Amino acid sequence: MSKLDIRQKIQDILEKHFVKNKENEWVSVDKVNINRIDVDVVTSIDEKTDESSNFIKNNINSFNETLSKAEKIYLGFCNIYSLEEADFLGIEKPYKKSKVTASFGDIIDNNENSVKNDKRLEATRVISFYSYKGGVGRTVALVQTANLLSAKGKKVALIDMDIEAPSFNDIFSDDIQTENGLVNYLYNKLYNLEKIEVSSIVSKLSLNTKGDVYIVPAGNINKKYVKMLESLKERRISENQYIKNLINELQDKYGIEYALIDSRTGINNWGALSIGEIADEIILFAYPNKENVNGINLILDIIEDRKKCTVVFSRIDVTDEGKRKARQFFDEINIEQEFIGIEYDSAVAVATKYPLEDRLNKFKCISELILEDEVNKFNANWIRINKEKSDKILDDLEQGKYFSKILTNDESKFNNKSNYIIVKNNKIKLKDIVNEGGYKENLFEFKVYDFELMMLSNSNKPLITAITNILAIAAVNCNNYIEPQKEHNIEMDFENYFQRLDVGVKNEKDYLKSIVTNFRSILDSIEEKSNVKRIYLNININDILKYRFSKVADNIKIELVLIIIEILNLNDKFQFKLVFNEEEYEKYKDDLKSVKANMLNLSWRYLNQDVLIDNIRQIFQQISKYANGIYSNDEIVKNVIEKEKLSIYDASSKILVGSNLIYCKRIDSTKYSKEFIIWLSDKIQEKKLVSKKDVLDIIRESARIEKLNPKEGKNSIITFESFNKAIQKLTNEIKTTTVYKEF
CATH class of the missing domain: 3.30.300 (GMP Synthetase; Chain A, domain 3)
Structure with missing residues (x-):
């Protein structure tokens, strides 16, 4: 406790x-x-x-x-x-007003007496990069993160508060144009000496980015610096809020949006100043070993829940064993968050000048984490200002509006001719998929007519006889669907097509080749009757396997069917799809290995975790796209910016109603918690709700619950709590239905 x-x-x-x-x-x-x-x-x-x-x-x-x-x-x-x-x-x-925070002891006392720092009114968000031990890559991460934020158009200040072992003067030697720094500024403030203008301690990095990065070094390192450093009084600096005032001046003069503090390592007063008094948020860096873990846990215990803290493991060994150990040590950190790790990179380790543009991607996890708060704030304001639009989106989601238009990447491949083996579950309606592909009237079920088996002129070929019978039935199906308004004598058509296929060639190889040629000729003649672009015929595997194949052993029927389906698809207009449900696929999957390249598996049951997550993300992105097209425009963006005076992350984008406005980015937006999409993927597998229809049902039910329980200040139109309740409700309904059926 x-x-x-x-x-x-x-x-x-x-x-x-x-x-x-x-x-x-x-x-x-x-x-x-x-x-x-x-x-x-x-x-x-x-x-x-x-x-x-x-x-x-x-x-x-x-x-x-x-x-x-x-x-x-x-x-x-x-x-x-x-x-x-x-x-x-x-x-x-x-x-209980804000007290001095000049040491870690002050932080402990203030926390234990329930004293909170005065809320900052300034626009600049201050984030301290702290590490309990040195040599963990904290400063490199700070610089790389600043560059990434600048690439997003942000104005960033880097302040070197590692004043007992400063580094900015070395790594930014080409850009720093001043002799003065933070220590000079504080010394003159403390002793009422000549005022040092902020501009005289600030330099700007030469970067080719939309934003800017400004540097506040500790100062020129020499004997004078050492004497000034010894004279600085941390408590008086805290009492007079000199560093907070400096940040305010930076904001006024340069429009700084983010101030990133390079904190002093370990348990000391300068570290306490940077994370206890100044910071709105703390990112704690550690190498994966016991002493770093213990030190970070101590800092987390001191800070308690008073500030947003995120732990980053850095310089991780790139081997599998190194990564495993890093996660093992991370589990010992007393914080509820997902793992963030930056692997060791020798090019980063030996560099003397920063930022390293070709290594920025390694640090995107940090910059994106920082920007999430800004996006969440913007989303919350958008929802508050646009309540009617937000409510209308909920209405549409509850009604399932536009759900029929949603296709996953795999579903959009249905019209690919090479995908002639289809695996689906009972919740998938292929007609819906084809409808959204633009071929609304052109999907039909292949009918296996119960005709008397016809024999070839050369009756000593049972396999070719079976193939010929099925091809004749296929021709009947095609003819019926090309001219649906005409009355057909299907048995006579069948005999006619069979006779046209039967060529009387004695050599079995030539016989099959001739049958294939004749079948294509038949389909060409049928095609001429219609200008329809494409027709799909779905063949249920059980229907065709039940056909009375004369003298064909059961163990080679599936192989025979695969030969037939290949022949059937040797044309341009008619696409024949051999359809398996999940149970049938389980039964025949070993026999289907040879046609794996031609298989389109629409059943989520067999997806690996990454593909399942991607499918869920595609669904939400498409829902957001439709919502955006109706409810969003540039005027709304301008309205929010003008009213709230916000710096919006990618505000110029026309896609205002983004995925994370409809659903939450993380299950807990106050910390680096599990991503909602990953959580949902885990949950639907646990609850056996693994299909696109199940996900859409969850969205529909979540919207209904959200309407009944509106939450003030939310940063997504549907909150995580509503999704959680929806899954529980749908799970209970499935259990009730199952019990009822068994009863």
Whole structure:
């Protein structure tokens, strides 16, 4: 249990006893040092001071029985006042305002007394890059991340607060044009010397990007620097908020959107200043070993949940064993977040000048993490300003509007002629897929007519006889669908086509070749009757296997069918698709290995995790595309920017209603939690809801739930909570249906 939790629980116990009227009665429990608390009480209860004092002591003693020795709390000062005494003495309820944060001890005390830093009103977001140990690639990550943010059009300031071992003057020696730096600025502020203008400590990197990166180095490293450094008083710097004021000046002068702080390593006052007082957010870097893990866990324990913290493992060994160990050590970090790792790169390690443009991709995970907060803020504002449009999108999603138009990449390949083996589940309607491909009236079921088996003139060829019969039936199907309005004598047509196929050649190889040639000729003559571009005929594998193949052994029927399907597709207009459901595919999958290249597997049951995730992402992207086309325009973008004075990530894009506006990027947007799409993939597999229809049903139900339970301040039109409830509801419905059927 954290010290803050302990202090709060004791305060709750005492308030319940002493406070009857919250307007003029109160209890204050202050953490003074590691294990001591001071208590002040103003109460109207009719109780002797000794009785009240004993009540406090007894409750602390009882509470201590539940704590370990290290956690036990000891009572220091205990002051109990009546309302009259408090009024006479001028004792007022204490206001817990922001205190000095000049050391890690200050951070601990402020946290344990529930003191929060004053909320920053400035537009600049301050992110501290911290590491418990040196040599973990923190500064490199800082510089590379700044370059990536600049590529997105951001104005970024890099501030070197690693002032006892500064590096900016070396790695940016070509760009730094000033002798002064942060230490000079702070020294002159502390001792009321001549004012140093911000412009005299700032240099701009020479980058070919949409944005800019400004550098605030520690200063020119020499004897004077060392003397000034020794004279700096961290507590006075904190009390006077000199560094916060510097960041404000940078924002005013250069329009800085992000200030990235290169923090001092380890447990020291400069590190505390950078992560405790200044930072809005902290990114903690560590090498995957025990001492780094223990150090990062200590910092997380000190910070508690007061700031957004994200842990990044860097310089990871690129071998499989190295990656495995990194994840193993990451599991020991006391933080709820997904793994972020940057592998060791010798080119990065030996570089002397940064940024390294050909190595930027390794650090995109950090820049994208930083920009997520900006996108979330923008989304929340868009939803608030455009409530009617947001509600209309929910209505359309609940009704499944445009769902019929959604095709995965695999489904869009249905019209590819080479994909003549189709695997599907019972929830897939092939007609819907073809309809969205633009061939609405041209998908038909192949009918296997129960004609009397006709024999070839050379009846000593059972396999070719079977093939010829099926080809004749195929010709009947094609003729019927080309001229659906005409009455057909299908049995006579069958005999006619069979006779045209029967060529009387004795050599079996030439016989088959002649039959194929004749079949193509028949289809050509049928094609001439219609100007329809393409016709699909779906052949159910069970229907064709049930056909009365004379003298054909069961174990070679599937091989025979594969030969037939290849022959059937030797034409331009008619596409024959041999369709297997999941159970049939399981039964015959070994026999289908030879045609794997011609197989289109539309069943999600057999997809690997990456493809499944990609399919889900495609669905949401297409939903977003349709929503965007109806509800979004440039005027809305301008409206939000003007009203909210926001710096929008890629605001110039016309696609305002992006995927992450409709659904959440992460299951918890306050941290680097699991991506929603990955979570959904895991969940539908766990709940056996693995199909496109299931995902669309989840979206539909989530929209319905969201409408019933609207949430203020949300940053996606459908929240994670609604998706979670929808999956639970659909799972329960499946269970109920299953039980009912069994009953």
